[in-house]
Amino acid sequence: MLQLQRLVTDRTRRSRIILGWLAPLCWAMLPWGEAGAHGASPPSLKGVQVPATPGLLDGTNPIVVDSAAAVVLGKALFWDINVGSDGMACASCHFHAGADRRITNQLAPGTFHTDAATGQSFEKTASGAKGGPGYALRLGDFPLHQVANPDDKTSAVLYDTDDVVASAGVFHADFQAVAGDGSRDTCLSSTDPLFHRRDLNTRRVEPRNTPTVINAAFNSRNFWDGRANNIFNGETPFGARDSAAGVWVAQKPGGKAQKQQVRLENAALASQAMAPPVNDIEMSCAGRTFPELGRKLLQRRPLAIQAVHKQDSVLGPSRHASGQGLDTTYAALVQKAFAPRYWSGIGKFGAPPQGSAYTQMEANFSFFFGLALQLYQETLISDDSPFDTPRDADDIPLGLNEQQARGLVLFVDAHCPICHRGPTLSSAAHPYVYSYPAATGPQWVNRKTLRGSFTGQGVAFALMDEGFANTSVTPDAYDPGLGGTDPFGNPLSYTAQYLELLMGSRTALTDPISIKACSFDVPFTSDYVAAERVDDPLGSEGCGARLPYAKVPASAVLAAELAKPGQGRALASVQGAFKIPSLRNVELTGPYMHNGGMKTLEEVVDFYSRGGNFDNPEHFATVVFPQGFSALQKADLVAFLKSLTDERVRWERAPFDHPALPIPQSAGIQPSAQDPQQTADKMLSIPAVGKLGRPASRGPLQPFESFLRP
Numbered sequence: 001m002l003q004l005q006r007l008v009t010d011r012t013r014r015s016r017i018i019l020g021w022l023a024p025l026c027w028a029m030l031p032w033g034e035a036g037a038h039g040a041s042p043p044s045l046k047g048v049q050v051p052a053t054p055g056l057l058d059g060t061n062p063i064v065v066d067s068a069a070a071v072v073l074g075k076a077l078f079w080d081i082n083v084g085s086d087g088m089a090c091a092s093c094h095f096h097a098g099a100d101r102r103i104t105n106q107l108a109p110g111t112f113h114t115d116a117a118t119g120q121s122f123e124k125t126a127s128g129a130k131g132g133p134g135y136a137l138r139l140g141d142f143p144l145h146q147v148a149n150p151d152d153k154t155s156a157v158l159y160d161t162d163d164v165v166a167s168a169g170v171f172h173a174d175f176q177a178v179a180g181d182g183s184r185d186t187c188l189s190s191t192d193p194l195f196h197r198r199d200l201n202t203r204r205v206e207p208r209n210t211p212t213v214i215n216a217a218f219n220s221r222n223f224w225d226g227r228a229n230n231i232f233n234g235e236t237p238f239g240a241r242d243s244a245a246g247v248w249v250a251q252k253p254g255g256k257a258q259k260q261q262v263r264l265e266n267a268a269l270a271s272q273a274m275a276p277p278v279n280d281i282e283m284s285c286a287g288r289t290f291p292e293l294g295r296k297l298l299q300r301r302p303l304a305i306q307a308v309h310k311q312d313s314v315l316g317p318s319r320h321a322s323g324q325g326l327d328t329t330y331a332a333l334v335q336k337a338f339a340p341r342y343w344s345g346i347g348k349f350g351a352p353p354q355g356s357a358y359t360q361m362e363a364n365f366s367f368f369f370g371l372a373l374q375l376y377q378e379t380l381i382s383d384d385s386p387f388d389t390p391r392d393a394d395d396i397p398l399g400l401n402e403q404q405a406r407g408l409v410l411f412v413d414a415h416c417p418i419c420h421r422g423p424t425l426s427s428a429a430h431p432y433v434y435s436y437p438a439a440t441g442p443q444w445v446n447r448k449t450l451r452g453s454f455t456g457q458g459v460a461f462a463l464m465d466e467g468f469a470n471t472s473v474t475p476d477a478y479d480p481g482l483g484g485t486d487p488f489g490n491p492l493s494y495t496a497q498y499l500e501l502l503m504g505s506r507t508a509l510t511d512p513i514s515i516k517a518c519s520f521d522v523p524f525t526s527d528y529v530a531a532e533r534v535d536d537p538l539g540s541e542g543c544g545a546r547l548p549y550a551k552v553p554a555s556a557v558l559a560a561e562l563a564k565p566g567q568g569r570a571l572a573s574v575q576g577a578f579k580i581p582s583l584r585n586v587e588l589t590g591p592y593m594h595n596g597g598m599k600t601l602e603e604v605v606d607f608y609s610r611g612g613n614f615d616n617p618e619h620f621a622t623v624v625f626p627q628g629f630s631a632l633q634k635a636d637l638v639a640f641l642k643s644l645t646d647e648r649v650r651w652e653r654a655p656f657d658h659p660a661l662p663i664p665q666s667a668g669i670q671p672s673a674q675d676p677q678q679t680a681d682k683m684l685s686i687p688a689v690g691k692l693g694r695p696a697s698r699g700p701l702q703p704f705e706s707f708l709r710p
Contacts, residue, residue, distance in 0.1 A: 041395050041412050042434075045383035045423035045584070050217045051266040051430045053232075056371065063264075063339055067375060070337035074376025075314045076302035076326060077369060079659045083293065084283040085185040086170050086674075087664045087681075090276060090373070093167040095661055095686050097588035097649050098212030098380065100167045101704050102684065103137040105666040106596075108205035109194060110162025112479040118162050120194065126159040133195050133202035134666055134679070137165065139708045144597035145474070145613045150606040151628065153613055162478045165596030166206040167282075168665060171678045175285035177354075178296035183305065185296070187285035189677040200679045202666035204281045208479070209596035212589045214649060214656070215582050217378040218429040219467075220444075222272035224578045224594045225481050226468060227492050229511065230430075232267035232374075234367040235290070237274045238486050239263070241510045247367045248360050250345025257345030257360050262367070263512075266430065269377050270370030277369065291350065291358045294365025298331040306660045311690030313654035314379075334361060334368050342367065379655045382584050382646040383423075400643050407640025410633055414608070415623050419469055425583040425644070428467030439542030440516040445494050447520035450573055451621035461522045462571040462618065463495045467580055469573070469620045472612035473593045476576035481594065483575035493574045499562075501537065504555045514538060516550070523549035527569055532557045566617060573618040585649050587642045590704030599705045601638045609634065650700040653693035661686040 056063050064070045077083060079091045093100045100106075113119035122132035127140035144163070149155040172195065173187035192201040208224050222228035229239030234247040240263055250257040264270070277293055280286035284293075303325040308315050310323070318326040334343055342364050349363035361368075387408075389399030396405045411417065421427050422434020431442040443466050450462035468482045476483075482493045490510045491497050498515050500508035509515075517524060517536040524533060525548065533551040540550035553561070553570070561568035578594045592598040598607065611626035612619060629637065649656050664681035672678040687698075694700065 040417055040421075041408065042387075042417055042421060042425050043423050044388040044391075044397070045215075045381070046388050048218075048383070048423045048433065050378050050381070051220075051433065053264050053267045053374075056264060056267070061339070063342070064337055064371065064375070065339050066337050069333055070372050070375045071379060072314055072318060072326075073302075073330070073333040073337050073368070074372035074374070075658075076330070076333070077297075078373055078376055079306070079661060080297075080303050081306065081662065082179075082183050082297060082300065082304070083277055084170065085173075085175065085187060085285040085288060087183060087662070088169055088283045089661060090273075090283070091658065091661055092663045093169075093206075093210045093276075093282070094213045095658070095663065097585050097701055098214035098216075099589040100210040101590070101702075101707055102168065102663070102665065103707050103709075104682075105134050105168045105203055106137060106165050106205060107131055107133075107135055108164050108166050108207055110164060110478050111207045113162040113477060115477060116162065123161045123163050126161075131163065134197050134668070137708055139599070139705065139710055141708075142591070142597070142599035142705075143603050143607075144595060147610075147613075151610050151626075153610040153615075153626075162474070164207060164209065164594075165591050166208055167210045168203040168205050169282040170280065170284060171201050171203055171675070172280070173285045173675075175287040175292070178288070178292050184674060185285055185288065189675050191677075197666075197669050197679060199677075200669060200671055201677055202679050203664070203681075206281055208594050209591060211579075211581055212585065213377055214380045214382050215424050215584055216272075217269055217374070217381065218424045218433050218582075219268055219426075219579075220266075220428065220430040220442075221467070221579070222268045223275075225484055225492050226465070226579055227484075227486060228268050228272035228275070230266060230268050230271075231512070232262070232264040232270040232370060234262040234264075234364075234370070235274065236366075237271045238488070239271060240512055241486055241488055241490055247342065248345065248347070248349055248363050250341045250347075250360070253340045253344045255345055257341075257347045257349070264371075267371070267374060269374035273370040273373040274366060289352075290366035290369065291362045292352060293369075294362035295358070298334070298361060298365070299329055301328065302326045302330055302333070303659050306662070307688045308659045309657065309688040309690035311657075311692060312659065312688070313657050313691035314376075315659065316690070331361060337372065338368060381655075382649050384648060385584065385646045386643045397643075400640070403636055403639040404643040405640075407636035407638070407643075410629075410636055411640055414627055414629075414637075416608075418623050419580045419620075420583050426467065426580050428579045428581070431466060438519065439544060440519045441514040441542065443519060444513045445498050445515045447522045447524070449522060449622050450571065450618070457621075460566075460571055461527060461569070462573040463498065464573045464620075465494050465577065468493075468577040469580055469623070470575070470577040470616050470618045471624045472576075472614040472616045472619045473578075473597060473607070474576075474595055475614050476616045476618070479594065480575055482577040482579075491574075493572075493577075495572045495574050499558070499570065499572060502552055502555060502558055503562075516540070516543065517552050518543035518546040518550040520549070523551070524553055525549050525551050528553050528557065571618070573620060575618055576616050577618065583641060584644050585646060587645045587703055588649065588701050599708065600703070601641050602634065605629065605634045605637050648693070651693035652689045652701065654691035657689045657691050657693065658686075660688040 081089045125131040125141045146159040172192035173189045176186040228237045231239035233245035235245035246259045248257040276282040320327045343361040345360045349358040351357040386399030389397045536550040561570035609629040663684040667682035670680045
C-alpha cells in the first residue's frame, strides 16, 4: 500500500483540496469554477442524511404520524403482486440489488425513435437470433453497439440497434374492474401490434432499462429523463407542473373534506411511484386509476398470497400466523401511519363509470402510496462497502486492495468524479448531498465547457441540467431523454425552461427553482461582451464576490445565437441527455446504460475508454473523450467499481431483505389459462429472505452476465 500511496499524484491531492473544504473560497475568487478539472475523490456515504421532505414527518401538523407504520405500508406495497393488474409488483422490476436481472422477454423496440421504422419493429440480435417477444438474451447479444476495435469508436461498426434491453410488465388490455378476491383485475385483451408471438399477446416491455432503487432516495429527480419531479403533488409524477393535482383534506376528523394542492419538496421518490401502478406497460391494464387501486387493496391483507420471512426486518412483527402476508389490512396501516385529516373525512370524492363513490381513503390512495414507498425506499441506503471504510493520509479507503486503490486513482485522473461525484457517486443527487449549501441556492442548472479544441470542433460552452449528460451511448434520434416534454407540453429540462425565460417568457419556469447566472462554472461574461449583456432577471441575491457575473445575454442576442447552426453561444446540452446513475453496487445492477446496452463492467469501461459510441452534437466531450486505457488500467477500474458493492446488498441482509416474490414472465407459445389471447407465464420464484440475509446454500446475488446463456 505504501508503494500505491506514492502513486497518488500531487495534482490529485490538490484537486481534492480545491473541490473540498476550500471550494467556497475558490468559487468566489475564480472567473469560473472549472479549476479542479479532474474532480475530487468521492467521500464515504456513511452518515450522509437523505434530503428531508419538510412537513412530512416534522412540524406541528405532520402528514405521517407513525413513520414505522408508514415503512411497513411502503414495503408491503412495493413487494405485493396484487398492486399490479396481472401479477406485477413494483419489486418485479427491482428485485435484484434494486434492479432487474431477468433475461427472458426483456427486449423492446426503440419506440422513442419515432422517425424510423425500426422504432416500431424488433431487429435481429447481434448473435444472429430473431429476438423480439419471448426471446432469451445471450452473451453474444451485447453490447448493443459493436465496433471492430472496442478502443476506437471510429472503427467499423459491426452491429447497432435501436432496440433496448429493459423490463417486462403487463399484457396489453383495457381495464374493466378491479379484482374481487383474486389478484388479476378484470381487463379486456386486444391484439398487441408489437408484443405478440403468433396470435398470442406477450407481456409488454418498457422503453428504457430499469435503474436500481437502492440509494435513489438521494436523487433530486427520478427516471432516466427526470420526469419524476422533486416536488410531489399527491397524484402524478409532475410536481407543480400539474395544477389540477391535489389531495382531499378534512379540517377535522369526520368533517367534510376538500381538495387542496400539495407541494412537498425533496419527494422525487413519491413522484416516481405515481407512474408504474397505472402505466399500461409496467403494472396496469389501460385506464385503471389510483382510487380504483385503493378500492382493490384497502380491505385486503398485505401480501396475502406471498410468504413473509419470520425474521423480516420490517414485516416480521406483523407476519400472519400462516406465514403468508401480514396480520392487518392496508386500511389499518394507512390509519396508523397518516394523520386522520387525510382519511377520516366525508364528502363526494368522485366515482367510477360504474359503481359507488370513492371514500376519502380511496380517493387519496395515490398520496398514501407515494409517501409510503418513499419512506420505505429511504431505508434502502447502501453505505457499507469497502469504499466506505476509514481512509489513509492520501484519502484511499483502507478497505480497498492494491488493485482497487489503483483503480480509484485512475477513476479520479480520468475525470469520472465530475459526473459521478459525491457520496452517492452521482451528480443526479440533490446538489446539497455533494456540495456545500450556497448562498445562491441549489445548483439545478450550470454552464460548463462541453468540448475543447481537441475534439476538432473547437471549444464550446453549454447550459446543462446538473446530474444529466449526453454521453453518446446512442444517437440522439434514438431517444430524446431529457429533451422530451411532459404531458402539458413543458420541457422536462430545467435548462430548456431557463432559455425560454431568457427569451422573455414570464411563465417559462414551470418548476419553482432558482437559477443564478453568477453561479455558473462558465459565466456568460466569459464570451458575451458588455454590450450584449443585461442584468440577470432572476436577480443576484447570494452572488457575493461573483456579483460581476450576474449577467445574461439580452433576448435579441440570445435569439440570434439560437438561430445559428448548433445554437452558437447559446448551446444547451439537453437532447439525448440522461440522468447520471449512481455507481454503488454497480457490479450487481446490469445491464447498463439507459438502453441496457452493455452486459458487463468491462464493456462499460471499454465505452469510456473509446470516448462513447457516437459524436452527438451535445456530447459531453470534456468528460467522455478517448482515454486509451491499457488492459491493466481497465482491470484496475473494474476492480475499483466492484469495491462499491455493499455486502449487505450482495447477501440481501437487512434492510435489503424481502418477502417472497413470484414474477410472471412470458415464455413459449401456449395460451394462458386466464386469458386465451395471452401467452402462458413461466414464473420466476424469488424466495423470502429475513434480516440475516440469504442462506449460504443459495449463495450471494450474481452479476447480470452470469444469467446469460452462450
